[in-house]
Amino acid sequence: MRKEELRYLQRLAELYPTIGKASTEIINLQSILNLPKGTEHFLSDLHGEYEAFSHVLRNGSGAVRKKIDDVFGHTLSNSDKRALATLIYYPKDKIDVIKNEEEDMENWYKITLYRLIEVCKTTASKYTRSKVRKALPADYAYVIEELITEKAEVLDKEAYYDAIVNTIIQIGRAENFIIALAELIQRLVVDHLHILGDIYDRGPAPHFIMDRLMEYHSLDIQWGNHDVVWMGAAAGQQACIATVLRNSIRYGNLDILEDGYGINMLPLATFAMEVYGEDSCEIFSIKGSSDYNILEKELGKKMHKAIAVIQFKLEGKLVRKHREFQMEDRALLHRIDPKKGTIVMPDGKEYPLRDTKFPTVDWNHPYELTEGEREVMDKLSSAFRNCEKLQRHILFLLDKGGLYKAYNGNLLFHGSIPLNEDGTFREVQIYGKSYKGKELYDILEAYVRRAYYAVDKEEQKKGRDIMWYIWAAPNSPLFGKSKMSTFERYFIEDPATHEEKKNAYYRLWEKEEIVDQMLLEFGLDPEKGHIINGHVPVHQSEGESPVKCNGKVIVIDGGFCKAYRKVTGIAGYTLIYNSYGLTLCAHEPFTSKADAIAKETDIASNRVAVRYTPRRLLVGDTDTGYALKERIQELIQLLEAYRKGIIKEKSK
Structure with missing residues (x-):
């Protein structure tokens, strides 16, 4: 030996x-x-839509309803099943409704407790007793274990269980016990959660989603481009900060920053009024259905323009500093002719500008911030870096997250693998060295972590700047388009300049030999593995399918974000991987929690099997x-x- x-x-x-x-x-x-293998639940592109996310988390993308069907079959009516499912999703709220409608609450408690116990037994049966015991709520652990465990030594089982249930009701603990059982079912029905990126931006409550994820029993997170730009902002990278602010203002979500994270917007608002007070800022109107009043909308437009100009300055300076990023075509301010009110784009074409007022731009040094702009950004940088709650959320993303994950034979990531048109992996320069395929993901992730953990100050700076690169670069796995045409969308009318051409990955993902090559690159078996990713909304309304390459590629961004629903036609795809195989779920738009409770509506409307296994998968077949x-x-x-x-x- x-x-x-x-x-x-x-x-x-x-x-x-x-x-x-x-x-x-x-x-x-x-x-x-x-x-049996535990159930994995895949969600992507949540974009701050907390209520819809919370509902899908509670119903396990239909997994709870399936357990109810498994247990009761045709012995319960569909309406009773719906009522039981809603109770499991929202136990406290549903009990409050029932108490106003039900005359014999004692009888309802008894029936409901027995039904929940049966669902609990089935849900717990695929785990060891030790694992179930760890999931039990402390206050009721012993009693629940007694109720869901078969006891061969008890001769009159019915009387034994009746005595326990009757005691629970008699001592006035039925409601608490029902809530505990419902939450236990939610906890056990999904063994592990995968979030495939873009928790942040667009919607109003990413901070609530982060709080909820931090309480979840088992999960991993693949960072999205919107997450990484927030991570860069939290690290103090000023181009990322400006981007986060502009996105938040543009979609009427300043509450995230002010109320969610306590970041003071007064310095930016004061600066915007001083500089752009007489400017109508018409092209900087706020999108979405924000509840701002007229004065707030006017101030919002001025703040929007102020931070957008700051962003274009910071980005221009950044790409000139890092020539290796190969993004100099994104430095556009020096291309403006202020006298003519036009811009000559990198392709040589000249276009009129929709807005020609640039009071803070020194045309001899167009990328330099004014003293007022520097003061605003310094205050905002300090606010982001010193926000305890934001830093806690970002450290959680670093702890549970990464740019990709190989898990139980599947490859999970948010965006795309940079490819050449012939399907080979594209070589990308990162700080003077060439990387491609898995190596590219690994080096980019390493630099993200260096921004937070490196001792060397220069490595920290490189890490901070690489987060903006990941957000916006054509060769970034999380962006994967020819350019981010933010400037063009604001300032140039011609829609041809707005086009963002997708990486070859999105044209080649139907070719099996190329998908197999990508799976092999990450050490996975192409005969059994799948690529599961989000990032690109699936346009179901136009007949697009989320399943590519005969089921080897599955795209699960279907439109949690309300802003995307006009083009997607639905409210999100999610994926379930249990012991029987992979099932894709399409979701109807979520109206509100109140509707879900009162009308007992659910949003997992369509479940399609992507792949059934020839035999039931066991724990022995998994990475664990x-x-x-x-x-x-x-x-x-x-x-x-x-x-x-x-x-x-x-x-x-």
Whole structure:
């Protein structure tokens, strides 16, 4: 036995000091391998839509309703099933409604408790008792375990369970117990959650989504481009800060910054009124259905223009500093002829500008901030870097997130893998070195982490700047378009200048040999694996399918964000991967929590099987299972070492 092997087994022996303990652990692990695979739930592009996200999280994209169907079949009417499902999603609120309608509450409590217990039993059956026990609410752990565990030694089971349920009702704990059971079902119905990017921007409450995710029992997050730009802002990268502010103002979501994160907008508002007070700022109107009054809208437009001009200055300076980004075509201010009111674009074409008032631009040094602009950005940088809640959310994204994840044979990411037109991986320059495929993802993620954790100040700066690059660069895996035409959309009427051509990935994802090559690049089996990504809304209303390449690529951005629904026609795709296979769910628009409770409406409207497995998948077929099998082999080696006298047992 090699020294390293012996040393490892000696460390393992500290955990399992006897033949008996090692043998018991092998038996326990082997039994876990034969349990059904846990349910994975995939969501993407939440864009701040907290209520819709919360509902989908509660219903498990239809997984809760499926459990109810499994348990009760045709023994319950559809209306009773809907009522039970709504109770599980919103137990406290639904009980309040029932109390105003139901005359015999004691009878309702009893029927409901028994129904929830049955659903709980089925939901818990695919886990070990130890795992279920850890999920139980502390106050009712013992009683719930008694109710959902079959007890062979009890002769009159009906009387035994009746006694427990009756006691719960008699002592006035029925409502609390129903809430506890409902939340336990929500907790057990999904084993692991995957968020495939873009928690931030567009919608009004990304901070609430982050709070909810921080409480979730098991998850991972693949960063989206909108998440990374917020991460850059939190690190103090000023072009990212300006972008975050402009997006928030443009969509009428300043409440996120002011109320959600306590970031003071007064310095920007004061500056905007001083500089743009006489400017109508017409092209900077606020999108969406914000509830601003007339004065707030007028101020909003001025703030919008002020931060947009600051953004274009900061971006121009950044791409000139980092020539290796190959984004100099995004430095546009020096191309403006202020006398003619036109701009000559990088392709040589000249266009009239929709707005020609640039009071803060020094045409000899167009990318330099004025003293007032610098003061505003310094105050905002300090606010972002010192916002405790934002920093807590970003550290959570760093802890649970990354640019991609290989999980149970599938490749998860938000955007695209940069490809050449022939399907080969595109080589991309990052700070003087060339990367492609998986290496490109790895180096970009490493630089993001350096922005927060590197000791070297220069590496920190590179990390901060790379986050803006990830947000906006054509060769960024999270952007994947020829350019971000923000300036053109504001200032140039011609829609041809607004076009953002997608990376070849989006044209080649129907070619099986190219998809197989991408899966192999990340160490996955192309015969079994899938690419699952978001980022690009699926235009269902135009007949587009979210399933590409005979099911090997699945796109799950369907339109959680209200701003996208005119083109998508739906309110989001989600994906479920359980022991029977992959199921894609299309969602109807979510109206409100109040409607969901009162009308018992649900939004998982259409479930389509992407791939059924020939046999039911077990824990042994998962990444966790492979790790457990390795542990079993190590424990078998430890047993041999004990039996051969290489390692001595410790009786105490």
